[in-house]
Amino acid sequence: MSANYGWAGKILRVNLTTGSITTEDTAKYQDYIGGMGLAYKIMYDEVPLTTKAYDEANKIIFGVGPLTASGVPCSGRMNVTTLSAWTKGYSILDGHMGGHIAHNFKYAGYDALVIEGKAAGHVYIKIDDDKVTIESAEHTWGMGTFDTNRIMIEENGSDFDVVSIGQAGENLVNYSCMLTSSCDSAGAGTAAVLGSKNVKSVVVRGTGNVKIANPAEFKELCDYMLRELIGGNNNHNVPAVPQSWAEYSAPSGNNRWAGAPGRVWGLAEGGPIDMGEQPYDDINKIAYRCMKGQFDFGDIAQKYMVKVGGCSSCPVRCYAEYEMAPLAEYELPTRVSNTCMPIIYNTTWYPEGVKDFVDEGDASIIINGAGERALDNFGVWENYGNLLREFNWCYKHGVFERVLPKEEYDAVPWDLMKEGNPKWMWWIIEQIATKKGEISHLGDGTYLLAERWNLGQEFWDDNYMQTISYNGYPRHHGSEDVYQVGVLYSIMYNRDCMIHHMINIVGSGCPYEVYKKTLEDEFGEGCVDMPKKYTPMNRSKARLAKWAFIGKQWHDSATVCNWMWPMTQSPAKSRNYKGDHDLDAKFMSAVTGEKWTRADVDLASERISNMLRVMTAISFNINEGSTNLREDHDTICNWVFDKEPEFKAFEEGTVKLDRADMELAKDMFYEEMGWDVKTGIPTRATLERVGLGYMADDLAARGLLPA
Incomplete structure (x- = not known):
């Protein structure tokens, strides 16, 4: 180097x-x-x-x-x-x-x-x-x-x-x-x-630069990625609605390749801009693909959209930027921009519902815009929706009457909430941000809030809450989208997992039989289930779960976008819609001048994943007295198994899972990772294989290394 x-x-x-x-x-x-x-x-x-x-x-x-x-x-x-x-x-x-x-x-x-x-x-x-x-x-x-x-x-x-x-x-x-x-x-x-x-x-x-070892090779790779591999936001590889060049479009009519002829940025400078068609190999039209506001709110978004924005080095502009004039009446900021949970979940602050402002059906976009601006302004994080769900759950279950002092409860402007007034969100978010009153403990986090307010087992196991683990964070595209695989990687972290490897595929709108072949060619038969037609755990699913889990650590270490990477699928019919999992290694070789292979990327990914696991084991030992991550960290809330009681697990039409089958899933996943099946802690052989022998010594000294 x-x-x-x-x-x-x-x-x-x-x-x-x-x-x-x-x-x-x-x-x-x-x-x-x-x-x-x-x-x-x-x-x-x-x-x-x-x-x-x-x-x-x-x-x-x-x-x-x-x-x-x-x-x-x-x-x-x-x-x-x-x-x-x-x-x-x-x-x-x-x-x-x-x-x-x-x-x-x-x-x-x-x-x-x-x-x-x-x-x-x-x-x-x-x-x-x-x-x-x-x-x-x-x-x-x-x-x-x-x-x-x-x-x-x-x-x-x-x-x-x-x-x-x-x-x-x-x-x-x-x-x-x-x-x-x-x-x-x-x-x-x-x-x-x-x-x-x-x-x-x-x-x-910074006024310097980043040196590229092989510029010509690098340029070819960039062109290849843009012309053959990249899709819309979340790398959805077919358009949401039919386009003349496309063999497929999303059956639901909605995905994150939402740009289409007749869909416009209604408030664009100089007048509305029509997205038109975006043939997959026309790299100058990539920025028109996302149209995230359309995905989130439907046609009403076009009225308020100014343009789309995004990050450096990214042609997929996934941030919808809005000018929401109705908010001016409430003396709130009208310029709004976001792409994820802060702008799609804020109606949850209104347990009794919201009301339209100007047009029929505009309540969601206006309320969400106001809430996004408040959350970002005060710097309040919503834990992938848990903060808002916790408020809603506590309101509906009478918790506030129980835990708030009467004087504080009476001073809460509940009338603003019941009216659907956007100022309600600014009020409660400011309370949380400035730690005013008992109600501000909503900002403590799920785990600590449940203890402080004695919310009980009912809180944890309510399907509405979507809390995947008793550690205090929600599923992030878990069993509802990706069967056992989604649960496995959702419980591996100390926050929501932020893994998009699989939702990018199953949510893309690409036909099941097409992406099934892509995945089974690499991970084996039975690795991917049809939506709401799940099957029992198998070894192929364990391999798939490992790929997604360790791949997330690669993305956050090479620092590329996990909403877009890896390039599993392609929008090109000539490629049979199959992407290129070697692309990370190809870019590493071109950029660094060192020879990288897919195996090298995977080894580095495993190394970092095992560091996460070892530090988690040590922390749980220090703070919880635990010697077993399987029992004490990798917990799964009961709603995953008890939801939809009219169904049995693996019946068509449900996403519920089976307890015994998920224990088998853990067995297989731990084996794929090289972790002890009983404790879920990495073995010495695994740690030494990935260059972490010193961590094995540390675990041994603490009495945590599996025998």
């Missing part, structure tokens, strides 16, 4: 306690790739897992990988690693964000930023290539993320990128996130760790 192809070559360390700013060579961390893997190695080496999230001794690490800022399509990602303050076991976890800051960070010459210690006052970190300073943030402390980011750009220059925390992060709200660009955020409570260190923002300008 002497020429630093792909990697920037330096890690930046900022110690807020001493004011020390230093750099070190990235080379010694190369086996851990970057992003998540590099951060896991630093955290394991330097932060004892007895440390609490908000302790001064904790660290928070911003990391990018060798593919980010190289020009690889869909690589504008940054990983943020720290310790959890809100899930059972209080172990290692990650936030992830897109936007443009990852590229600027890399161009400034860094592969990672390690923030240590705690500042005496409120500060921001300014990175201007190799000039790094700690600046006062007293003038922005207390502000929301949008105002803070605007001021940081005004003060430092339009060629800087910035990420900031809101009031939730400042007040150490466990459900907090940081925001960059117009709506890109890293959640999982990472903002509160920054807040605990008195850091409001990080601003970055």
